[in-house]
Amino acid sequence: MSCSSENLVIAIDGPAGVGKSTLAKKLAERLRFFLLDTGALYRVMALDLLRKGISPEIAKIPEELLKNCDIRIEHADAQMRLFLGNEDVTALIREEQVGIAASKFSMLPEVRKALLWLQRRTAETGNIVAEGRDMGSVVFPRAQAKFFLTADLEVRAWRRFQELTDKGLKTEFQEVFEDMRARDFRDRTRSESPLIQAEDAIPVDTTHMSADRVLDRIISIVRERIDLFGKA
Numbered sequence: 001m002s003c004s005s006e007n008l009v010i011a012i013d014g015p016a017g018v019g020k021s022t023l024a025k026k027l028a029e030r031l032r033f034f035l036l037d038t039g040a041l042y043r044v045m046a047l048d049l050l051r052k053g054i055s056p057e058i059a060k061i062p063e064e065l066l067k068n069c070d071i072r073i074e075h076a077d078a079q080m081r082l083f084l085g086n087e088d089v090t091a092l093i094r095e096e097q098v099g100i101a102a103s104k105f106s107m108l109p110e111v112r113k114a115l116l117w118l119q120r121r122t123a124e125t126g127n128i129v130a131e132g133r134d135m136g137s138v139v140f141p142r143a144q145a146k147f148f149l150t151a152d153l154e155v156r157a158w159r160r161f162q163e164l165t166d167k168g169l170k171t172e173f174q175e176v177f178e179d180m181r182a183r184d185f186r187d188r189t190r191s192e193s194p195l196i197q198a199e200d201a202i203p204v205d206t207t208h209m210s211a212d213r214v215l216d217r218i219i220s221i222v223r224e225r226i227d228l229f230g231k232a
């Protein structure tokens with residue numbers, strides 16, 4: 001079962017730095033849907049495992065460790081707050097090192113399995129905009145609208161570099177570029193749920209598009225589809 005029959009799912013997939021998060025957030029705001037940022041869930045899991053002293057290079061993670069990971073999602077105004085137990089880790093999981101660890105841990109089938117039910121359960125709470133790497137292909141194969149965003153690696157690395165610099169974090173462009181290239185490779189080549197475009201996903205190349213243009217294009221497609229489903 002991909003999602004509850006009453007609820008709508010808009011699936012947005014694509015590589016790191018392609019603009020998925022900005023788009024998904026704005027789309028959720030406009031449509032008054034819940035936002036499901038699944039990269040954030042992998043990041044919370046990675047933070048928890050790092051704190052437990054697990055190396056991201058590990059080949060297999062004992063099931064008890066994954067079961068003990070107490071991830072909680074709170075939704076407010078198309079925003080998503082993430083908790084590990086009672087601790088709000090929404091800001092902490094944005095650190096580059098956590099992102100890199102998330103990309104490594106997410107290669108493990110047991111990690112993906114542990115997060116699958118949490119992602120699907122969220123879709124039972126209301127209409128959602130779900131963004132990640134395998135929304136349209138694995139987690140929500142019956143989503144009513146699927147988009148696959150792409151952009152040149154260099155452009156994505158610049159966007160990420162700018163984002164980090166704006167946050168006052170000191171970093172080198174070349175380092176961001178290499179990290180992103182390595183992350184792309186892992187995301188696309190892992191055996192479990194690799195980053196691929198679902199057959200029925202609509203491709204959108206954002207290389208030369210502003211965030212607003214991407215949003216307008218997607219909103220118009222979504223509105224057509226949502227009308228088809230008879231929902232506002």
Ligand code: DC
Pocket residue numbers: 016038039040042043099102103104106107131132133134135183187
């Ligand atoms: O989108 P992000 O950078 O926050 O995601 C962090 C990592 O989590 C990403 O490198 C790969 C992994 N991920 C995944 O494997 N599947 C998803 N649906 C979302 C993220």
